[in-house]
Amino acid sequence: MLQILFAIFFGILAGIFTGLVPGVHINLVALILFILSPYFSNFTSPLVLACFIVAMAITHCFIDFIPSIFLGAPKEETALSVLPGHRMLLKGKGYEAIKLTTIGCLLGTLVACPFAIFFIFTASFFYYYLYKGIPFILLGISLLLIIKENKKIEAFFIFLFSGVFGFLTLNFTLIKQALFPLFTSLFGSPLLLISFLQNVSIPKQKIRKVKIQKKDILTGIWSSILSSSLVSFLPGVGAAQAASISASLKKMSSKVFLFVLGMISTMTMLFSFVALYAIQKPRTGVAVFVGKFLPGLSEKEIILFMVVAVLTSFVCFFIASFFARIFSKNITKIKYKWICLGILIFLLILTPIVSGLASLLVFFVGTCLGIMASMFGIRKIHLMGSLILPVIIWYLS
Amino acid sequence: MKKKLLIFSSIFFFIGLFILIILVNHLEPKRIEISKIDEKKLEEWVKVRGEVSEVRVVKTRTGEMVLFKLSDETASIYIIFNGKNFTETRVEVIGKVIEYKGNLQIQAKKIKK
Numbered sequence: 001m002l003q004i005l006f007a008i009f010f011g012i013l014a015g016i017f018t019g020l021v022p023g024v025h026i027n028l029v030a031l032i033l034f035i036l037s038p039y040f041s042n043f044t045s046p047l048v049l050a051c052f053i054v055a056m057a058i059t060h061c062f063i064d065f066i067p068s069i070f071l072g073a074p075k076e077e078t079a080l081s082v083l084p085g086h087r088m089l090l091k092g093k094g095y096e097a098i099k100l101t102t103i104g105c106l107l108g109t110l111v112a113c114p115f116a117i118f119f120i121f122t123a124s125f126f127y128y129y130l131y132k133g134i135p136f137i138l139l140g141i142s143l144l145l146i147i148k149e150n151k152k153i154e155a156f157f158i159f160l161f162s163g164v165f166g167f168l169t170l171n172f173t174l175i176k177q178a179l180f181p182l183f184t185s186l187f188g189s190p191l192l193l194i195s196f197l198q199n200v201s202i203p204k205q206k207i208r209k210v211k212i213q214k215k216d217i218l219t220g221i222w223s224s225i226l227s228s229s230l231v232s233f234l235p236g237v238g239a240a241q242a243a244s245i246s247a248s249l250k251k252m253s254s255k256v257f258l259f260v261l262g263m264i265s266t267m268t269m270l271f272s273f274v275a276l277y278a279i280q281k282p283r284t285g286v287a288v289f290v291g292k293f294l295p296g297l298s299e300k301e302i303i304l305f306m307v308v309a310v311l312t313s314f315v316c317f318f319i320a321s322f323f324a325r326i327f328s329k330n331i332t333k334i335k336y337k338w339i340c341l342g343i344l345i346f347l348l349i350l351t352p353i354v355s356g357l358a359s360l361l362v363f364f365v366g367t368c369l370g371i372m373a374s375m376f377g378i379r380k381i382h383l384m385g386s387l388i389l390p391v392i393i394w395y396l397s
Numbered sequence: 398m399k400k401k402l403l404i405f406s407s408i409f410f411f412i413g414l415f416i417l418i419i420l421v422n423h424l425e426p427k428r429i430e431i432s433k434i435d436e437k438k439l440e441e442w443v444k445v446r447g448e449v450s451e452v453r454v455v456k457t458r459t460g461e462m463v464l465f466k467l468s469d470e471t472a473s474i475y476i477i478f479n480g481k482n483f484t485e486t487r488v489e490v491i492g493k494v495i496e497y498k499g500n501l502q503i504q505a506k507k508i509k510k
Contacts, residue, residue, distance in 0.1 A: 031436065031437075031439065034436065035436055035437070161410075161414070164414070165414060165417075168414075168417045168418060168421045169417075171421055171506070172417070172420070172421050173421075173424060173425060173426045173442035173491070174420070174424060174426070174442075176440060176441045176442075177440065194402075197398075197402070198398075288496055292496070358420070361413060361416065361417060361420070362417070364409070364413050365409075365410060365413035365414055365417055367406075368406040368407070368409045368410035368413060369406075369410050371402060371403075371406040372403060372406050372407055372410060375399055375400075375402055375403035375406065376403070397479070
């Protein structure tokens, strides 16, 4: 019992590290842990290590939004938060943006638990139909999003070309961790470069209470549950696609969308552990390692994971707010233009280290596409075609 | 400024995409010995060559896949392939190292004689 509490504590610390630092993915830490696990097995059990991973993963969901929103350096799951977050940052509401994702994350964990129990019993049944249906669902929502645009042709063009780009990147044998250069270049670097070139400056950030309407909370909950449950049990789709699905279901303001992104972030993570148990398939890198530590999962472990997740979520609620406060107070101390340049250079150095030298080509092409999308004035969500089109092709083949 | 940026980024995008298309179609990972495949190579692309054995058609919830064992002078590994069954006994496999039920496997993208 005490060991589990220690595991949660260190898991939260690890999650803070992986969340705050761009380019460091929780999968990496989980992999290192797995490689080192023989040493750990002398004084702890695999269950404790699994709890560490769960705590780290949930913490990561919370903290990951901070570099995305404040620094424009996203990861796959938080890529869509960059633009709405940035918009709020420009209004001096960066703290509020993080608060929204944080509340979303916490609520996501709490709401996911009862639904998780429901899915444990029903997932297996729906799996086949979901599997056959998902390519059409994804195609449908992507086209729906394009049709809703004013500039339909440009949106379609961006969607199509991001799909080609994504397909090539995922099949590029010279690089590893392809998702990192893919998402950083499509969502992060264009924003940073444009902010730098346009000499954007951020106003002083106000730290104030967040107000969300009850009906927005309810909208957020049902759209998150729907999209998260669709993607969490299927291979190749995750939080990023869930966000696209939610965005297509109902038009949302930046604030509500950030809230939904937070919910999806923790929901998909929790459901991936349920998927591991219900259909014996790990759907996130983290679930892969939990599955390795605990090959014979039972309901007891899942319930323990849920308890760990809820505990971690409550702690992270305050930790995320704390970091958001620090970032808000200090981000205006340096000229934003130079922050953007600094992050951009950091990403340019980090990308080849994480993904190999060839990933710089991916980074270059992706950034160009991201800039085109910005200049066209269409929603960034069409750039999700980079994941959605390859997935559709994969499912249909 | 917007128009200039759009034009430049479009031009560079197509040039870069073109280069990427060429590279993706013509480059292959270096061939490695199967014994060199470990956890650190997870999610990486590899090329291996060896003898085929234990060919099975596996029925999954959603379709069929071909599973076989590939052995070279150093070790063996299971390959999962989403394609038609084949009869060759010596093949070259290009694929991604994945994990399945606690073991490392290669999810093949291309199989050559």
